[in-house]
Amino acid sequence: MYLITYVDRVNIGTAASAIRSELALSNTQLGLVFSAFAYPYLLFQVSGGWVGDRFGPRATLFACGLIWATATILTGLAGSLTTLFLVRVLLGVGEGATFPVATRAMQYWVPAGRRGFAQGITHAFARFGNAVTPPIVAWLIALVTWRGSFVVLGSTSLVWVVLWVWYFRDNPADHPRITQEELARLATGATPVAARPEVPWASLTRRMLPVTVVYFCYGWTLWVYLNWLPLFFLNEYGLNLSRSALFSSAVFFGGVVGDLLGGTISDAILHRTGNLLRARRDVVVAGFVASGLCLVPIFLTRDLRVIVVSLGAAFFFAEIVIGPMWSIPMDIAGRYSGTAAGLMNTGSAAAAIVSPLAFGYVTDLTGNWHLPFAGSLALLGLGAVLAFTMHPERAFTGQSSEVFASRGRT
Numbered sequence: 073m074y075l076i077t078y079v080d081r082v083n084i085g086t087a088a089s090a091i092r093s094e095l096a097l098s099n100t101q102l103g104l105v106f107s108a109f110a111y112p113y114l115l116f117q118v119s120g121g122w123v124g125d126r127f128g129p130r131a132t133l134f135a136c137g138l139i140w141a142t143a144t145i146l147t148g149l150a151g152s153l154t155t156l157f158l159v160r161v162l163l164g165v166g167e168g169a170t171f172p173v174a175t176r177a178m179q180y181w182v183p184a185g186r187r188g189f190a191q192g193i194t195h196a197f198a199r200f201g202n203a204v205t206p207p208i209v210a211w212l213i214a215l216v217t218w219r220g221s222f223v224v225l226g227s228t229s230l231v232w233v234v235l236w237v238w239y240f241r242d243n244p245a246d247h248p249r250i251t252q253e254e255l256a257r258l259a260t261g262a263t264p265v266a267a268r269p270e271v272p273w274a275s276l277t278r279r280m281l282p283v284t285v286v287y288f289c290y291g292w293t294l295w296v297y298l299n300w301l302p303l304f305f306l307n308e309y310g311l312n313l314s315r316s317a318l319f320s321s322a323v324f325f326g327g328v329v330g331d332l333l334g335g336t337i338s339d340a341i342l343h344r345t346g347n348l349l350r351a352r353r354d355v356v357v358a359g360f361v362a363s364g365l366c367l368v369p370i371f372l373t374r375d376l377r378v379i380v381v382s383l384g385a386a387f388f389f390a391e392i393v394i395g396p397m398w399s400i401p402m403d404i405a406g407r408y409s410g411t412a413a414g415l416m417n418t419g420s421a422a423a424a425i426v427s428p429l430a431f432g433y434v435t436d437l438t439g440n441w442h443l444p445f446a447g448s449l450a451l452l453g454l455g456a457v458l459a460f461t462m463h464p465e466r467a468f469t470g471q472s473s474e475v476f477a478s479r480g481r482t
Contacts, residue, residue, distance in 0.1 A: 073133070073174065074194045076232050077167050078201030079208070080144045081109065082298045083225055084160070086209040086317055089306055090218040091156070101153055103432025106299040108160035110424030113168045117421050120169020121176065121414025122271060125407070128242040129177035132169060137233035140166025144226030148219035171398075171417055176410030179402055181244055183257055185343060187402050188351070192335015192395030199327035199391060206302055206317030206324075213313070271411050279468050280415040282461035283400055286356070289455030290397070291420030293363070293390055293448040295427040297323070300444075301383075308441040309376055319380055326388035334359065335395025348403055348465040352396040359392035360456035367449050370442055390452070403464040412468075 084091070084106065092102055124132045143163035150156040174194065182190040212221035241247040244258055301323060305316040334355060342351035366386035370379050398413065405412035431444040 073170065073232060073236065074198040075201040076229050077140065077170055078198040079205045080140055080163065080225055080229060081167060082202055082205050083209050083222065085299050086206045086302045087213060087218040087221060088303055089313060090213060095153060095156065097153060099432040099436045103428045105153070105156050105160060106428035107425045108157045109164040110421055112161055112164035113424060114418060114421035116165060116168025117172060117414040117418040118411060121172030121410040124169060124173030124176040124410040125271065129173045130237065130240050130242050132173045134233060134237040136166050136170050137229060137236060141226050141229035141233060144229060145223050148222035172410050172414035175398060175401055175413035179407065179409045180258065186339060187399040188335040188338035188342065188395040191398035192331050195394040195398065196328050196331035199324060199331050202298065203321045203324035203328060206320040210313050210317040271408055276405065276408060276412060276468065277415060279404065280412050282458065283416045284419040286419070286455050286458050286462060287397060287416050288419035288423050289451040289458065290390060290393055291423030292427045292451045294420065295424045296431055296444065296448055297387060299428045300431050304441050322380060323384045323387055326384035327391040330388040330391030331394050334392035338396040338399065352400055352403065352464040353459055353462055355396045356393045356459045357456050359389050360452045360459065363389035364449055364452035367445060370445055400462065400464045405468050408468065
């Protein structure tokens with residue numbers, strides 16, 4: 073699911089050149105289209121996470137998948153700036169709840185000591201989606217035009233929807249293939265979804281606010297990469313669509329490795345020390361600092377090889393923070409983890425609105441495709457500082473303590 077959602081989310085970045093030409097769009101208008109996804113994505117983070125907590129991941133993600141698959145197919149039928157904007161809004165409606173609800177699913181299916189790895193590997197597949205999308209979309213455009221590429225990718229999403237609702241169960245004990253040994257390892261004390269906990273909104277929002285702000289700092293850079301990277305290589309270095317797609321793919325592969333490594337490192341530190349601050353916060357701080365340092369060379373040279381290595385390394389270190397960051401809602405909020413994850417991802421969703429608009433406006437105003445990365449550099453530094461306000465080691469007091477009885481165990 074993580075891979076497919078990102079393919080459907082970032083495919084427009086590779087198709088943007090053809091879309092901009094056919095619909096006669098400026099970079100600012102294109103930035104508006106990129107940001108359209110993020111408005112409902114922002115709104116549905118918390119409400120979608122709450123629906124997942126209340127009605128269960130199986131039904132929620134089934135509905136979400138139907139919506140985003142339909143939106144992807146409809147993108148291929150858009151004939152104007154307005155219709156293109158509206159179908160991207162619909163895509164954001166479908167995908168808005170997916171990651172918070174998936175986190176809710178992991179709450180019962182993943183032992184506490186493996187949460188970093190679980191979040192790392194699923195987000196690694198999201199970044200793998202980033203990496204493979206540019207060449208796949210470029211190939212599909214050559215084969216069936218940019219419009220046909222969206223129809224093909226949306227139809228693929230529908231296949232996942234059917235497989236998901238057929239195979240997944242909210243409660244591990246309800247799955248026909250689960251064993252008693254596996255159930256014994258799931259020390260989260262899973263309870264039936266029918267319990268439907270009432271969410272203490274005000275206190276949970278306050279508790280998650282520092283995490284949300286830190287995730288905004290990360291999200292700014294993420295959305296710069298996802299929306300603008302193919303056009304950056306195409307416009308700044310005069311590459312054709314195929315070469316631009318390949319260079320973008322090379323950069324995104326750094327994120328795949330970063331996601332896997334970050335989650336693994338976070339869990340290893342937790343197993344060795346039992347200290348959630350070291351396992352989560354310290355890994356996040358290191359990732360932000362290293363990513364910012366790796367971005368510096370893009371302002372000092374126009375050598376394409378150096379630029380690709382610099383962007384790839386910066387993305388690698390930025391993605392190291394994903395495993396620990398997405399583990400924090402589970403560490404803090406237990407059975408409210410879907411809602412808490414939605415609150416955290418609201419930060420990235422807000423960045424998804426502002427970041428592409430800012431990038432498009434700056435490039436239209438200055439003609440400089442390097443300059444917007446200065447915002448990423450500043451926010452990575454800010455995120456490293458603000459990470460010290462997060463406290464994953466402090467259990468949210470608005471819930472039963474038994475959820476946390478097994479924290480730190482495998």
